[in-house]
Amino acid sequence: MLTVEEARERILAHFAPRESEEVPLTEALGRVLARDAIAHEELPPFANSAMDGYALRAEDTRGATAEMPARLRLVGEVPAGRVYAGTVQPGEVVRILTGAPLPAGADAVLQQELVTVAEDTVALAGEVSLGNNVRAAGEDVRPGALLVRAGTELGPAEIALLAALGLHPISVIRRPRVAILATGDELAPLGTQPRPGQIRESNSPYLAAAVTRAGAEPWSLGVAPDRADELRARLASADTADLILTSGGVSVGDYDLVKRILSEQGHMDFWRVAMRPGKPLAFGLLGTTPLLGLPGNPVSAAVTFELFGRPAIRRMLGCARVERPTVRAVLEGEDMPRGDRRHYVRARLRSRDGTLMARATGAQGSHLISSLQGAAGYLVIEEGEGMVCAGSVVPVLLLNDALPWDDA
Amino acid sequence: MLTVEEARERILAHFAPRESEEVPLTEALGRVLARDAIAHEELPPFANSAMDGYALRAEDTRGATAEMPARLRLVGEVPAGRVYAGTVQPGEVVRILTGAPLPAGADAVLQQELVTVAEDTVALAGEVSLGNNVRAAGEDVRPGALLVRAGTELGPAEIALLAALGLHPISVIRRPRVAILATGDELAPLGTQPRPGQIRESNSPYLAAAVTRAGAEPWSLGVAPDRADELRARLASADTADLILTSGGVSVGDYDLVKRILSEQGHMDFWRVAMRPGKPLAFGLLGTTPLLGLPGNPVSAAVTFELFGRPAIRRMLGCARVERPTVRAVLEGEDMPRGDRRHYVRARLRSRDGTLMARATGAQGSHLISSLQGAAGYLVIEEGEGMVCAGSVVPVLLLNDALPWDDA
Secondary structure (H helix, E strand, O other), X not given: OXXXXXXXXXXXXXXXXXXXXXXXXXXXXXXXXXXXXEOOOOEOOOOEEOXXXXXXXXHHHOOOOOOOOEEEEEEEEEOOOOOOOOEOOOOEEEEEOOOOEOOEOOXXXXXXXXXXXXXXXXXXXXXXXXXXOEEOOOOOEOOOOXXXXXXXXXXXXXXXXXXXXXXXXXXXXXXOEEEEEXXXXXXXXXXXXXXXXXXXXXXXXXXXXXXXXXXXXEEEEEEEOOOHHHHHHHXXXXXXXXXXXXXXXXXOOOOOHHHHHHHHHEEEEEEEEOEEOOOEEEEEEEOOEXXXXXXXXXXXXXXXXXXXXXXXXXXXXXXXXXXXXXXXXXXXXXXXXXXXXXXXXXXXXXXXXXXXXXEEOOOOOOOOHHHHOOOOEEEEEOOOOOEEOOOOEEEEEEOOOOOOOOOO | OEOHHHHHHHHHOOOOXXXXXXXXXXXXXXXEEOOOEEOOOXXXXXXXXXXXXXXXXXXXXXXXXXXXXXXXXXXXXXXXXXXXXXXXXXXXXXXXXXXXXXOEOOOEEEEHHHEEXXXXXXXXXXXXXXXXXXXXXXXXXXXXXXXEOOOOEOOHHHHHHHHHOOOOOEEEEOOOEEXXXXXXXXXXXXXXXXXXXXXXXXXXXXXXXXXXXXXXEEEEEEEEOOOHXXXXXXXXXXXXXXXXXXXXXXXXXXXXXXXXHHHHHEEEEEEXXXXXXXXXXXXXXXXXXXXXXXXXXXXXXXXXXXXXXXXXXXXXXXXXXXXXXXXXXXXXXXXEEOOOOEEEEEEEEEEEOOEEEEEEOOOOOOOOHHHHOOOOEXXXXXXXXXXXXXXXXXXXXXXXXXXXXXXX
């Protein structure tokens, strides 16, 4: 049997980042940056006022008090979006609005609430320090700064920063196309009525959603019955995919048609992986297209996609890290028995006064689709003897990227 | 000044869930369920085998041992997707494959590895208990069960469950349309070169991305210069929106054109909210369309969108809870000074051996766009005197839904 890590390593060796494409920033949400984004400008691009007020020379306010206010001459105004044409001379002030460039000669801004204006004279009842209410050029970003690292998924914050620096359009990695094929005579495709002995197929809708969440484009090949010609035709139609995912038909030790077709058409390995759920796994090349054969049980398919399929997609997207974060949490609820293989237990997570708490979502049979709901992560119960007791600290593989650092 | 809670309450009073629409499950990812999804069937729909093996009557194995194996007669086979036509009689077994319906008369399955087959005789070296390797009908879901509650955002797990129960297509709430208008002569729209004194506009790309993440459809009204006719025209074009977001021009105490136009065209309130950043806020109705006026500073716009805009969108989506979770975490890094208003501090989060740790992302000026990056939440520093010291437990408003329960 392979360990999870060995199986993942073998799979990842077959994947590399895909080519890049340019997209407008307005369509970049959730895409992965292809190259480091470097600032070519300063942000703010010029010193500007943080307030509505008066731009002045700080030294002109020296010694000003409520009893002896400094009186300066109002010589002009600069609204946001304009540039003051002149230079502020000793004894002069310029009315300035928030965001407007600091006029030449000025080195501070006094907010309007603190002055008295009479005709063209502005009286200040105190000293103003150098740089007061001024946002310096380059205070946020300096030219040459690394804004966003290649391999980062772009969220609202990254998009704002790229927009502010004019990096539009932006190079992102093309979304990999992931073909999805469910197999088995017992499966009634979405929207059809099951015949006696059939169940409604749910793995391909699940995988399409999970593939989308991983950043790739799902491509449904539908549900293939256990007929050799059908299976061959469906698989052949997907030869332009970046990855083919199948579910079902790869159990070790049985005589499944899927295994036979895969073996005759490609270079396939059929692995037993030391994990629960989801032991049987197939991986190989169908022609030149990588194919990952997931188990048919819904929970096994979900867990093996998370552990092997998603990392392959993230590698194709050029992500620096292809795995989800693992954190440590305190087990609550039932004690968990160890077994002969590592167990991934669907778990809810919560924070109790600063401590992360994890609890199994309930019964853990690999056919229990309802147990996938509400799982924020997988509790990892390593193989061994005895029980992991409530109150122990256990690793949890998160199913989201909310907590960016590993600590397990 | 209003508290954050008072302002939010006043805003939310103007929003109700939008109408529903039917979508195929294949397009339901990220949509919000309109009505409770109730099971009309059992899952699994019939008792079936968890293994490849032999279906039999448990009582026929009574007393079997390695020395005295039970010998049963192989009378047929049932693959997945088929139904065995007969009834298993005393002394008989039926070859059964994983997922196939348990034949009538049989009440257990023995996995194939544990039997010896010679012609049509199957020998068992031990007793088999009732229900062994049988997945009972309804074990996962019973008819009438609440599968997914109305107001839930649909992820892969919910989609799998709805597919397995045949709830396709499914009713979801229509995505609200949110118009976004940035205002100010100083703003150069995305893709244009700033004139002297201008900066690149980044609030509307930010808000479009954040609105999308919130589950609504952004509708860009572009950037309006400070001209009354332009502002009126842009706002009038958005009268079919579910919500208009503006950024800039709503400061209390200044004479912004935006305030004047909003006041003359609608029933607007201009609020000072007791928070930092983002104090000035406008809210009201423009005709019958709610308008939320956010501050122009990028960080202030981001925080006020999160506190007031996103909850309005989630209310329109019918979400049971419209706010993000708040958790408690241990402050690390610098001590944080209290001030005269509640401070929302952009913060990174990590887990250290089961304890959630929060740290400010760096300088917190409301013009520092780079400080939005990497923030998993906002540290909430309540108003008051003195410092909140590193090591204290502080509430953190999460910027994702990873930890579903509040504990603050």
